Amino acid sequence: MANEILYSIGETPLKDLIKAKNADKDSSYYCPDCKQPFILRKGLKKRPHFAHKSVSPNCTPESALHYSFKTLLHNKIQYHLDQNLPLNIHWKCNICNDVHKGNLLKKATMVRLEHDLGVCRPDIALLDKNGKAIAVIEVVVTHKPSQSAIEYYRNNKVIPILYILKADQDVDRLNYESLRPDSIDLCTNPKCSKCGHYMQKKQLIIVDSSCWKCHSQMKVALVIADIQIDLDILSSEDIQTANEHGCFFNKQYSQFINNTYLANTCRNCNNFIGENFLPDYLLFPTLKREVIDIGFFCLYCVNKIKTQKS
Numbered sequence: 001m002a003n004e005i006l007y008s009i010g011e012t013p014l015k016d017l018i019k020a021k022n023a024d025k026d027s028s029y030y031c032p033d034c035k036q037p038f039i040l041r042k043g044l045k046k047r048p049h050f051a052h053k054s055v056s057p058n059c060t061p062e063s064a065l066h067y068s069f070k071t072l073l074h075n076k077i078q079y080h081l082d083q084n085l086p087l088n089i090h091w092k093c094n095i096c097n098d099v100h101k102g103n104l105l106k107k108a109t110m111v112r113l114e115h116d117l118g119v120c121r122p123d124i125a126l127l128d129k130n131g132k133a134i135a136v137i138e139v140v141v142t143h144k145p146s147q148s149a150i151e152y153y154r155n156n157k158v159i160p161i162l163y164i165l166k167a168d169q170d171v172d173r174l175n176y177e178s179l180r181p182d183s184i185d186l187c188t189n190p191k192c193s194k195c196g197h198y199m200q201k202k203q204l205i206i207v208d209s210s211c212w213k214c215h216s217q218m219k220v221a222l223v224i225a226d227i228q229i230d231l232d233i234l235s236s237e238d239i240q241t242a243n244e245h246g247c248f249f250n251k252q253y254s255q256f257i258n259n260t261y262l263a264n265t266c267r268n269c270n271n272f273i274g275e276n277f278l279p280d281y282l283l284f285p286t287l288k289r290e291v292i293d294i295g296f297f298c299l300y301c302v303n304k305i306k307t308q309k310s
């Protein structure tokens, strides 16, 4: 089984954690979780791992992985705090679908394992200079944080960061320069001034293509927002930006919607590209394209306007 969790980390007599692949047969190792003696197994069938010398009924590879991962992560954070180094963190945002970046240690001055918060003891807590928990890291192998813990985090403005481990090889995720947890309930985008929802990033994509009718060169602008392609959310400044980058937006009449709208137009023959055909321009990865960040928009307000119209 590829995803079988093995005891892939052992503890040395000096309490250092070591990967089985880096361990040698002549040294002694102990289980990081139950502290019983380990033997090293480097065979042909399975990747290097440890096994208890004698049966340890209350110990599981999952609990040992949980212990090892949180300890190694804690040590990494402590090292960055000691050295006064930033610790970059990347996450896919559940709120806006974008990838955000930040420095985990912007406000944190202390890191604690199993810090007692009354209702819960998160695996790792980051504290500010006043000793208040500002973020917690939960390492999930079998147990997700309890509902009461999640509520506590929400009510006390503690940011929950989740690592979900599926294999003992997941400890290698700590080798990355920046932390890449599985989820953080935190959006760093600005909020809409009208409705208060988080806004979404807008990107203008300009594809080097040619006119479908006269075949002369033509730059085609698309806007990507929340994975959708939607020219409706382009502001007049955005249109100007596109035109400055070689596109040509012109008012065109569409029989389909019985209305005029701004469309990507060929400078040579004045033919335009209907909105329904725009996604096709993303299908050809060989076409040169430029991506320009053009700020944010509120998906909530846009959808509200659209439902009012229809």
Ligand SMILES: [Zn+2]
Pocket (backbone or CB within 6 Å): 031, 032, 033, 034, 035, 036, 052, 056, 059, 060, 064
């Ligand atoms: Zn054990």
Ligand SMILES: [Zn+2]
Pocket (backbone or CB within 6 Å): 093, 094, 095, 096, 097, 098, 100, 186, 187, 188, 189
């Ligand atoms: Zn976000």
Ligand SMILES: [Zn+2]
Pocket (backbone or CB within 6 Å): 192, 193, 194, 195, 196, 197, 298, 299, 300, 301
């Ligand atoms: Zn809004």
Ligand SMILES: [Zn+2]
Pocket (backbone or CB within 6 Å): 211, 212, 213, 214, 215, 216, 266, 267, 268, 269, 270, 271
């Ligand atoms: Zn043309």
